[in-house]
Amino acid sequence: MNQTTTPVPRERDPADPSVVATRFWSRCDDGRLQCDLCPRHCRLKDGQRGLCFVRMARGGEVVLTTYGRSSGFCIDPIEKKPLNHFLPGSSVLSFGTAGCNLACKFCQNWDMSKSREMDILADRAEPEQIADAAAAQGAQSVAFTYNDPVIFHEYAVDVAAACRARGIRTVAVTAGYICPEPRAEFFAALDAANVDLKAFSERFYHRLTGAHLAPVLDTLRYVRHETDCWLELTTLLIPGENDNDAEIEAMAQWVLEHLGADVPMHFTAFHPAFRMVSHPRTPPQTLSRAREIALAQGLRYVYTGNVYDPEGSATYCHACGERLIERDRYELGAWRLDAAGACRRCGEPCAGVFEARPGRWAGRRLPLRFS
Template sequence: MGTLHPYSGRWWEAADEGRIRCVLCPRECLLREGQAGFCYVRQNTGGVMRLLAYGRPSALQVDPIEKKPLNHFMPGTNILSIGTPGCNLGCRFCQNHDLSKARADERRSRELSPRQAVELALAEGCHSLAFTYNEPTIWAEYAIDIAQEAHREGLKTVAVTSGYIGDAAFDEFYAHMDAANVDIKAFTPEFYRKLTLSDLGPVKWTIQRLRKETKVWFELTNLIIPTKNDSEAETRELCKWITGELGPDVPLHFTAFHPAFKMMDLPRTPVKTLSHAREIALDEGLHYVYVGNVHDSDGQTTWCPNCGKAVIRRDWHALDAYALKGGCCQYCGQQIAGYFPDDIQRDSSGWVRPLPI
């Protein structure tokens, strides 16, 4: 098969002295001839933008959709997860740094056209594809082309993202996504500036636009790091913002940090810290709050906000019981926010049969 790269990138404009400006994300890198952006995968080649990672994923895996994490979007189904090298953030605590901090030519990759990605997802019995592991915004052209192929086959698409995307690309990128998990890493500008080398403002803007301007189903993740973003005041402020700006039905996942990359000196997040954050979020009125990366079945179960019964019981990523019909609680009829198609064939525990090959 012929090589698929370098591939013409989009969302850039010509600048002076042969330089080009990328406007795909708020970083707006100004690139001279031969220079790659902060994300490593977009490069000025002969005065035009090239996407070095197009058609060349370095990570490819079948995951339960709960691992993204998404708890309210086709629960119990498998998803084909795809990632490339590179990232447009510089998180000191990155939990995937072997991928996000690699250049496109430093990681083993395989050639995979959008059509081949979708055929692989179908062959593996997946109901959807995820653009994940690293930041999919930086390889938006490839993700969009895969999404178009996926939709032709009736598969859904998911972006797992930091939300650090520019105005120029937002509409088109999310027009091709059915669901997203946005990682809101903290709720202070200082944390974003010092520990992610980015800004909180554009992330809040992305989340607000997802809620107000799109039909994309989305959930939020907050990785809690001991001493860095684990204060009760910060968690409460985040939850107040979610209920006020987005409403109580947006699921929120508090996940545990483990020492990684440039933050090897901090301990893992204690389970009790996550449980306390969950209590704060429930106290602030959020309906669906989860803990992740730890064993806590109650904290991973979906509880009906009306009658209080368990409608999807989970342990880690596994479903133990499923009590929804038409997206409603089987006990009281309350609509549960999310996407729960009844035509997915489930066994008694809630796991689904793979799609026919």
């Protein structure tokens, strides 16, 4: 289970503090260095960067080149991550860097995650500065998002340690494509995560993300059963690619069997982007159908996203059917949970991390600058 996170001294380049030494790599017989952070295992010559573009071989070691640098900071509603069962209504200080270790052709944040330009990293902040800013703004958590935080592992872990020391929680929005050893360190530092389960077929992962399904499923099982990190899932449904009934049913069955009925699932709408700009948008009825299929398989909390759907965004008691939390996009309406997070009508607990009263941040967005 999760352990108390303590700051790790980082060896940083005096000439460029954004360059730090890393631990998860090994030497190959041919002299190259193998990055062992994620299942890609990029083999790098000196001066060469991995697919993520932010980790590179330099001077006989693999370094991270974006420590302390961000494409921007913003206070968001926690529901935007999306996390519906983790401190509902609260605010979260969100930030990302650049690059990604997946190659999704449908990326919705491609301007940051696919960037090969370091000049988008216009802001700088040390971990303690981020924790202090979250506390000053009344944010209950800090989110690593916009691009996958796995690739800025060291920075994320250090921010989490600084936040935990201030009583601030941390969450990650990630594809879960990470090797076992760094995975244990990464998720031990977190309080919640939303993992993108992008599809339930190896064909989809290989063809549209350049990755593989099995490591993601391994991460999901690990987070659910070996950590205290609160877990929610998101699947972006793309017409004709991963939205057929049989695949959605198989996915829901796997989640039920391996993760349990209480793990929330979010089915969200695809908007044409990046290398799939000519692909059609996801019809709202596709999301509603996916939600019905997952509920029919026995999952208790299933949501729709990126569309206006009050029914699909509300939380219901799985025992008596009472609408526990009403949502109008990111704004909360009626709240029918007691102080212990149970249904006021029948007393059945609702799975999640709740406080006695919901937050009132609603749909506000507050950009922050550090430098």
